[in-house]
Amino acid sequence: MGQSKWLKIIPIAFIMYMLAYMDRINVGVLLPYMEKDLNISASAAGDIAGIFFVGYLILQIPGGILASKWSARKFVFILMILWGLAAMASGFVQTEGQLKVVRFLLGVAEGGVWPAVLVLLANWFTTGERARANAFWMACLPVSAILMAPLSGILLKQFDWKMVFVIEGVPPLIWAFVWYFLLKDKPSEAGWMDQTEKEELLKDLKAEQAQAVQSEGYGAAFKNKVTWGLVLMYFLWMTGFYGYTLWVPSVVSTFTKDSATMGWLTAIPFTFALIGMIVNSYWSDKRLNRVQHVVVPLLIAAVSMVAGQFVSSPLLQMFLLSVTAIGVYAPYGPLWAIPTAIIPAGVVGAALGLQNAIGNLGGYFGPKFFGVFKDATGSFHAGFYFLALALALAAVVSALLGKGMKKNKQPQIKHKINQAK
Template structure:
């Protein structure tokens, strides 16, 4: 009697197919993600380095707290006005050329901020920086949907946004070192050297993008025809799954998503723009030391956020992970105000806040991109990002006003904690996606 147990032939095939897909997606990730990571690192660094520059710039140019808050935030008005047109241009001429254009222009504008002489010129340069950078982030989010299905995209989006944490890790120490080491050299202040030496690399990276970035699967000469077929089929299956769970109104998705994103970003930019000030209020006076300490929350976030993304993708539970991240961030921000006089405790609380926000933000994008497709996806991503980024204008302005009124950053940070808490609650109201907990 033959007791041999036969394994169905389909099982080895499925295992082989899954292994082959993982190999192909690793090949894609290693090709495009390092370049995108560097681009995002430079983008976020050029956006928030004004927070450390403020420690010298405000004194040299006589900025009040509210004037700085307006200048930090006016970036997002230019960003808002040109976001959707920029994404339309990216769609028309391709990611490679348009992202290269964005990087070159924002790098030059960021470097030119060294020429600021007062509040008016500061406002103008911040506005122009927003115009130059408009379309970069939503363009990348849309670009990732051209390569990765939703079950893999959460990890890729989080990996991309790890560069945001990395910019905080390297940006603070490097910015503090530049301001200390170069201050007074050739008649330029430390903050002027900061904008110059951190702006020009972005422009140079634009040339690298022009050379190496591919517009999509079909233009990728480094992929075999069989590999392209696997990628296309995975995207087609994902598209069919999304079509089955399309909400009745894309407008409702866009409006609620914009509000959630607005409130999440209020917390992120609040930390980015005001973290150096909070550390200084704890008794640290050296710009270089402030820069080193500012890196700690971002180091924590860079480690934790990728584990959170893996958990969310494995469980397909993006909504709950976003909400939990927002609640953790709100608790961390609130705790930092009560421990403001103790540097170690305050920094620990801000680290929790940074981990929570940077874990929630990339996973958030899985929610609208699963509910939008076609033209609605392309325009919706741009609208959500542009509306959400208005918080970068509103939150620094409000935090600056509250800080000036109370002569402490505590009131402003508590306002940010409330924003992030509400974002978590609203996330739980978003339409349930397919297989999402």
């Protein structure tokens, strides 16, 4: 299969979602400054960071359907404009309440992007290519943190936190037009693609769709017990994942008073996270083992989080923060291979939609309760114990779900709309 689609689609989608993920990273870097300027508690700061995920829930399922029925390209274009404006609006707020409203609206706009891009990738990449396409695209998560944490720190030396929000809201507005004019929804619309390559790809996609299992809908997913196990596992993981991601900069800020240095130091754990994602996914594919490559990293993250509360050296703390980052991010690749192995093909698409939609609410509870514990105790310790417990429980649920993989090893072909949800 030709390489033109890999070079044309993946980089544009990568940068697009990297800019989206920036809004979940920069708020963590700016939290200490927001707390001081708005005179808010750590609990309120966690609420501001986490309320994004309440809005994020709204378009998770409708977004995939709309992208499938209408146009993923046009839908994401509109969402990029809306989230860029919402991100910039964060710099004009005057109160805690206003900031919560803007962050909620930002979550609504960004919530439709993930399912829409999955629709786009399903239109362009065969089942055998889709795992790699998703992996290359999802690598934008730690890369965004590596780049944006230092950038936010550098900008804080020149501007206040409000102006940083405004400045970092501009790139999505620009990239929206790059996305709109360079991407197409389907290979048949791509004038840049070699005709032979296009015909071969369309033939392969058509053959897959002819064999695809039709979705049984969300009613069947709601009745499937394993689906709710996946939802619980993802909720617990996202609680630890975003609680860690959004509060790490605040921990690092205790090492230094210089915002630029804080930004560069914050990038270190996420650099190791990227390496961990790549190595763990490769190793999981090589061993054809998914569960161990989810459970073990989560347990490592939980243990290193707890261990970090018993050391005082900034060097040791940074080391343990980096180990935690590896454990928290590494499951991303192998995790998504588990649902298709333990849930019937006609249910799996809807199950993935519920898993992503409801599970992401952990992104609210993690930062929120971390802040609550910080207010109650005056330190980060209790918050990290809470996040470690969430990750450990996620590992336990994953191990229990993994037992179902032995009962269903037959490969399943997902309907392309199911992939999107």
